[in-house]
Amino acid sequence: MKTETSKSANEAQIRARLDEWAKAVCAKDVEGVISNYGPDILLFDLAPPLQYQGTNTCRGNWAEWFATFQGPVDYQISELRIISSIDVASCHSLNRIHGTRTGGEHTDVWVRATLGLVKSDGKWTIRHEHYSVPFYMEPPYKASLDLKP
Amino acid sequence: MKTETSKSANEAQIRARLDEWAKAVCAKDVEGVISNYGPDILLFDLAPPLQYQGTNTCRGNWAEWFATFQGPVDYQISELRIISSIDVASCHSLNRIHGTRTGGEHTDVWVRATLGLVKSDGKWTIRHEHYSVPFYMEPPYKASLDLKP
Numbered sequence: 001m002k003t004e005t006s007k008s009a010n011e012a013q014i015r016a017r018l019d020e021w022a023k024a025v026c027a028k029d030v031e032g033v034i035s036n037y038g039p040d041i042l043l044f045d046l047a048p049p050l051q052y053q054g055t056n057t058c059r060g061n062w063a064e065w066f067a068t069f070q071g072p073v074d075y076q077i078s079e080l081r082i083i084s085s086i087d088v089a090s091c092h093s094l095n096r097i098h099g100t101r102t103g104g105e106h107t108d109v110w111v112r113a114t115l116g117l118v119k120s121d122g123k124w125t126i127r128h129e130h131y132s133v134p135f136y137m138e139p140p141y142k143a144s145l146d147l148k149p
Numbered sequence: 150m151k152t153e154t155s156k157s158a159n160e161a162q163i164r165a166r167l168d169e170w171a172k173a174v175c176a177k178d179v180e181g182v183i184s185n186y187g188p189d190i191l192l193f194d195l196a197p198p199l200q201y202q203g204t205n206t207c208r209g210n211w212a213e214w215f216a217t218f219q220g221p222v223d224y225q226i227s228e229l230r231i232i233s234s235i236d237v238a239s240c241h242s243l244n245r246i247h248g249t250r251t252g253g254e255h256t257d258v259w260v261r262a263t264l265g266l267v268k269s270d271g272k273w274t275i276r277h278e279h280y281s282v283p284f285y286m287e288p289p290y291k292a293s294l295d296l297k298p
Contacts, residue, residue: 042230042241044261048283048293050243051261081191083265083276088234090265092191092277094199112193112200114263114279116232116239127232128241130263132281134197135292143284143292144197 010084010124014091014117017124018077025075028066034059038118038125046111046131067102074098077113079149087119094149095131109133109145159233159273163240163266166273167226174224177215183208187267187274195260195280216251223247226262228298236268243298244280258282258294 017036024032034055043052045061052061066073080093092114099107116128134144166185173181183204192201194210201210215222229242241263248256265277283293 044241044263044281044283046283047286048296050259050283050296050298081277083237083267085234085237088232088237088239090237090239090277092193092265092279110199112279112281114193114265114277116241116263118232128230128239128263130241130261130279130281132193132261132279133284134193134195134199135282135284137196140289141292141294143290145290147197147199149199 006086007084010086010089010119011082013119014082014084014089014124015080017117017126018080018091018115021126022075022077026072028069028073030059030063030066033062036126038120038127040127042128044128044130044132046133069107070100070102070104072099089115089117089119089124091115091117110147110149155235156233159235159238159268160231162268163231163233163238163273164229166266166275167229167240167264170275171224171226175221177218177222179208179212179215182211185275187269187276189276191277193277193279193281195282218256219249219251219253221248238264238266238268238273240264240266259296259298 021036037055039055041055041058043058052058076096077093083090095111095113097109101107111131111133114130115126117124118127136142136144170185186204190204190207192207201207225245226242232239244260244262246258250256260280260282263279264275266273267276285291285293
């Protein structure tokens with residue numbers, strides 16, 4: 001019973017953490033996003049390179065991405081599944097990114113998100129993030145930016 | 150001390166599980182791959198759709214992919230990091246897929262891999278897999294198939 005309670009309490013804490021993270025993304029608040037990361041964060045992002053390591057690299061990456069949007073970003077986490085233990089969790093979801101780019105084009109894309117989180121000193125932090133879209137398996141191997149759940 | 154021992158024992162078990170999984174991929178052994186999955190496996194794969202759910206769907210997906218290769222697939226797991234607790238783990242790595250397609254073309258691509266694992270009845274199983282490459286942010290938004298770690 002205690003284990004069940006801890007599990008649901010942990011999941012509630014993780015959901016709160018991800019809500020906070022998503023609100024920071026919507027507000028284009030770089031420091032708000034970064035405050036959810038552990039220092040050893042390793043990010044597999046939508047854009048190259050293969051990986052980004054450490055909070056400083058991730059900070060620059062988020063700032064650059066936010067700068068490509070006019071006004072706020074509409075960022076929604078959907079179909080979230082949390083696999084959690086006492087102090088480690090793996091989460092995945094389908095996330096919608098919706099907004100207007102500085103060049104005026106409209107972006108509305110669904111991406112896959114997988115996170116690895118660790119609880120330390122009572123606080124969950126994100127240690128790993130993986131964002132992607134699949135790609136079409138025929139030349140020119142375009143990213144599948146038109147998929148919906 | 151006990152926790153440390155369990156942690157390293159768990160990580161050794163996970164490494165063994167992933168080695169087994171990779172050997173099955175190299176041998177194009179569909180059932181060998183599937184035997185590492187939990188029944189609620191959810192896969193974010195390189196090819197569309199956004200997600201594949203359940204062992205039967207994943208079985209078909211692996212069989213189709215294996216059929217695109219002549220002979221064995223050279224599949225290597227590199228830069229593996231395991232974030233583990235007693236019974237939940239999040240792992241990520243850069244994996245190299247290397248081989249000759251049935252049409253004769255040569256494939257040599259590095260992909261990002263993130264897994265979610267659960268230990269139940271003393272056995273680690275994979276509950277979530279996420280494979281991807283990033284994509285170039287200029288039209289035609291091609292998958293970044295030429296990146297090396």
